[in-house]
Amino acid sequence: MLFDFNVISQWLHGALTSVMPEWAAILTESILVALAIITLYAVFAIILIYMERKICAFFQCRLGPMRVGKWGLLQLFADVFKMLTKEIISMRQSDRFLHNLAPFLVVIASMLTFACLPWNKGAHILDFNVGVFFMLAASSIGVVGILLAGWSSNNKYSLIGAMRSGAQIISYELSIGLTMLTMMALTGTLQISEIVEQQYAEGWNIVRGHVPAVIAFLIYLIAGNAECNRGPFDLPESESELTAGYHTEYSGMHFGFYYLSEYLNLFITAGIATTIFLGGWAPLHIIGLDGFNGVMDYIPGIVWFVGKTLFVVFLLMWIRWTFPRLRIDQILALEWKYLVPISLVNLVVMAIVAAYGFHF
Amino acid sequence: MNSHNIMFIVLAVFIALSSFMTVLTKSIIRAATYLLFVLLGTAGLYFLMGYTFLGSVQVMVYAGGIVVLYVFSILLTSGAKDVVNNRTKKKVFFAALLSLVGFATVLVVLLKHGFKAAVLSAPEEGGITIDSVGRFMLSSGQNGYLLPFEAVSVLLLACIVAGLLIARKR
Numbered sequence: 121m122l123f124d125f126n127v128i129s130q131w132l133h134g135a136l137t138s139v140m141p142e143w144a145a146i147l148t149e150s151i152l153v154a155l156a157i158i159t160l161y162a163v164f165a166i167i168l169i170y171m172e173r174k175i176c177a178f179f180q181c182r183l184g185p186m187r188v189g190k191w192g193l194l195q196l197f198a199d200v201f202k203m204l205t206k207e208i209i210s211m212r213q214s215d216r217f218l219h220n221l222a223p224f225l226v227v228i229a230s231m232l233t234f235a236c237l238p239w240n241k242g243a244h245i246l247d248f249n250v251g252v253f254f255m256l257a258a259s260s261i262g263v264v265g266i267l268l269a270g271w272s273s274n275n276k277y278s279l280i281g282a283m284r285s286g287a288q289i290i291s292y293e294l295s296i297g298l299t300m301l302t303m304m305a306l307t308g309t310l311q312i313s314e315i316v317e318q319q320y321a322e323g324w325n326i327v328r329g330h331v332p333a334v335i336a337f338l339i340y341l342i343a344g345n346a347e348c349n350r351g352p353f354d355l356p357e358s359e360s361e362l363t364a365g366y367h368t369e370y371s372g373m374h375f376g377f378y379y380l381s382e383y384l385n386l387f388i389t390a391g392i393a394t395t396i397f398l399g400g401w402a403p404l405h406i407i408g409l410d411g412f413n414g415v416m417d418y419i420p421g422i423v424w425f426v427g428k429t430l431f432v433v434f435l436l437m438w439i440r441w442t443f444p445r446l447r448i449d450q451i452l453a454l455e456w457k458y459l460v461p462i463s464l465v466n467l468v469v470m471a472i473v474a475a476y477g478f479h480f
Numbered sequence: 481m482n483s484h485n486i487m488f489i490v491l492a493v494f495i496a497l498s499s500f501m502t503v504l505t506k507s508i509i510r511a512a513t514y515l516l517f518v519l520l521g522t523a524g525l526y527f528l529m530g531y532t533f534l535g536s537v538q539v540m541v542y543a544g545g546i547v548v549l550y551v552f553s554i555l556l557t558s559g560a561k562d563v564v565n566n567r568t569k570k571k572v573f574f575a576a577l578l579s580l581v582g583f584a585t586v587l588v589v590l591l592k593h594g595f596k597a598a599v600l601s602a603p604e605e606g607g608i609t610i611d612s613v614g615r616f617m618l619s620s621g622q623n624g625y626l627l628p629f630e631a632v633s634v635l636l637l638a639c640i641v642a643g644l645l646i647a648r649k650r
Contacts (some may be wrong), residue, residue, distance in 0.1 A: 143483040249609045250530040257536045260544025267551045
């Protein structure tokens, strides 16, 4: 049967409480979990950046990094060391404190959201009763970091870029919230572990909710891409036309934090899509094929979760390297004139489907 | 001493320091940033007590909504570089009076309140699930909030219509 991570966490708790008082054990566990989050954060950033460079290269009929290490595998480590040793330049007459604080706000927001992902059966770090709502709330802190970054750079282009990104992220949060609401109408719970358990028992939400779920999935992918400033919505990347965006004046590791959080936000967006629509760590089950389902259960949940997430990441990268960049007014028109009305109608359709029991 | 008490002290010191900085700083945008820290610390207190819904709402509405709105309006108006410097004697007097009255009220409430030492010992999510919040929100019974909920919706609708009216092209 499927491996349950609770075995490990309970064994660890028992081992720690046998040598130290309860509060010290909880403190130690919290520190261990924090270290695990930070390590996973860094590891997935490296994996995603390598993946992005290779996939981008293949879409453009190139090979990508090939010189450093076999297939360029060590290229990323070289890049990381370069980034770490670069000088952090501070602007004249800018607000030093806010300038240094802003990247951390963005990273904290994405780490809090990262902590909500369900990795395996029993392996979730933050599993509140209001899980999905908390996740949306935590991800909304990042906008403050972006706005402060633009303002504290003491540069008009950065300020305008921050306004653009802020308006874009706030607008697309609406679509994300509405698609989440649509799926919550189907699942009837906001707790992330329960959502996945339910999909393990009754099938993936994208199949259970059929038409409205597929529409919600597509809208979520578009809005999620816009939310992490990627894909055809990557205005801060357009340095030749718009003098980049809110992070123009950042250098060294402070720029690195933005870079890091962009890739991790991509992973988080894909991870949430996996959790809500594609069954999280739930293995692929086909009704009637019990032998096949039994074999699938032997593959651990973390493999399923990471595999599906990387598949969604691949879809998002495919979108990014295929479509041309949109202008800011086109971005906002796409959200307010198309995605929001469609998702509102979709919410009503899903409410009908859930109320009359038209789902599987 | 347990881990909840330690976390409470950390959060309390964080909130107190940030609120002092909010008032004492000269730059208006820094004040907004410190206010963000105060609001996040308050959300932390809610999480410590097990009120995860309240904590999430605090982060969503205040940190992700109100502070962003503040920062946006500071950036859009020319107020970003405004420094509070025109302190007339009359202004200082009234401000001092107001803060004295506020301080006295808070002090009286604090001293009159009988604090229980053991309240913080067992934070559980148990009682207040989002399910029960939703049911109370839409119930017209004894503890229902249907009327205020609908009244607030009408108010928000009025705000949206008013905003459209102001922003429309003539």
